[in-house]
Amino acid sequence: MSQKISLTRYLVEQQRADGLIPSQLRLLLEVVARACKSISQAVNKGALGGVLGAAESENVQGEIQKKLDIIANEVLIEANEWGGHLAAMASEEMDSIYVVPNRYPQGEYLLLFDPLDGSSNIDVNVSIGTIFSVLKKPEPATGEPQQDVSEQDFLQAGSQQVAAGYCVYGPQTTLVLTVGNGVAMFTLDREQGSFVLTQENVRIPEDTKEFAINMSNMRHWDTPVKRYIDECLEGKDGPRGKDFNMRWIASMVADVHRILTRGGVFLYPWDKREPEKPGKLRLMYEANPMSWLVEQAGGAATNGKERILDIPPTKLHQRVSVILGSKNEVERATGYHSAL
Numbered sequence: 001m002s003q004k005i006s007l008t009r010y011l012v013e014q015q016r017a018d019g020l021i022p023s024q025l026r027l028l029l030e031v032v033a034r035a036c037k038s039i040s041q042a043v044n045k046g047a048l049g050g051v052l053g054a055a056e057s058e059n060v061q062g063e064i065q066k067k068l069d070i071i072a073n074e075v076l077i078e079a080n081e082w083g084g085h086l087a088a089m090a091s092e093e094m095d096s097i098y099v100v101p102n103r104y105p106q107g108e109y110l111l112l113f114d115p116l117d118g119s120s121n122i123d124v125n126v127s128i129g130t131i132f133s134v135l136k137k138p139e140p141a142t143g144e145p146q147q148d149v150s151e152q153d154f155l156q157a158g159s160q161q162v163a164a165g166y167c168v169y170g171p172q173t174t175l176v177l178t179v180g181n182g183v184a185m186f187t188l189d190r191e192q193g194s195f196v197l198t199q200e201n202v203r204i205p206e207d208t209k210e211f212a213i214n215m216s217n218m219r220h221w222d223t224p225v226k227r228y229i230d231e232c233l234e235g236k237d238g239p240r241g242k243d244f245n246m247r248w249i250a251s252m253v254a255d256v257h258r259i260l261t262r263g264g265v266f267l268y269p270w271d272k273r274e275p276e277k278p279g280k281l282r283l284m285y286e287a288n289p290m291s292w293l294v295e296q297a298g299g300a301a302t303n304g305k306e307r308i309l310d311i312p313p314t315k316l317h318q319r320v321s322v323i324l325g326s327k328n329e330v331e332r333a334t335g336y337h338s339a340l
């Protein structure tokens, strides 16, 4: 790329050329990007900034929060609450929705985020990230008065997202975005202080020889997942007729980033450890935004039975089983679920 295109310019061009993003959404995405830049700075300082280690609190899911989970959550709220683009926010780290205080102008969008994904990797200096999703606040039915924003407004299927993305804090800080017109990647130029377009029209190859799953849970898996992975492990001598490689970073952001970069399949399936939970990952903060990105790059994403983006959410912190990535592998693994 001869001329450097900043995130701001990319968004303005999307707005002008295709009318894909109204100006309010463009401004909102720029604020999210600015917040990710601040989080990236905090992550970078590590022990020097006193940001490593656990905080003395648990989140709504009963997980011990890390200091950076809390810092990232605060950065995202403070950056976004006053801009006038949002009606409310929801976060993996907060029990209920955060309504924009009425001292600030109210906007028409809803922002959802996993402020720090891959928390277990913070202290060991392995890639982590922020995942976000933007929905539009539903319009009241004709003739009905405008209602205060409620949790119910957030319970929209992933297919209703108007923007989704993540920022991975790794050897480089990279922001990956879709507004429904393919997937673009922007790398943070620390000298300039801006995100620069480094890849457009990201495509995931339909076939792959690489899978990502936490193998330590193998004995808890259901039969279709076990069959799929067993066949991969049999390699050249098995029904797949090729050897597979395995990667598991334990940061969904980093695993999905690898898949968007060179293909692969990622699975975090339902398992027998906590049978009442549909899965570990969160539908609204993790699975929906990642599934839309993957689909926009030509991949697929299901919960083993249906397309993730079609799942009607019933609660904010809903969990879901996830299979996503290279299309032919996702279709195969999903097919094994209906073969039973």
Ligand SMILES: O=P(O)(O)OC[C@H]1O[C@](O)(COP(=O)(O)O)[C@@H](O)[C@@H]1O
Residues within 6 Å of the ligand: 092, 114, 116, 117, 118, 119, 120, 214, 250, 251, 252, 253, 268
């Ligand atoms: O430790 P496990 O069970 O392998 O789980 C790893 C998964 O959990 C997550 O870390 C959950 O994200 P959080 O750090 O936001 O809770 C995913 O990013 C990752 O894919």
Ligand SMILES: [Mg+2]
Residues within 6 Å of the ligand: 114, 116, 117, 118, 252, 286
């Ligand atoms: Mg997460």
Ligand SMILES: [Mg+2]
Residues within 6 Å of the ligand: 069, 092, 114, 115, 116, 117, 118, 119
């Ligand atoms: Mg998190």
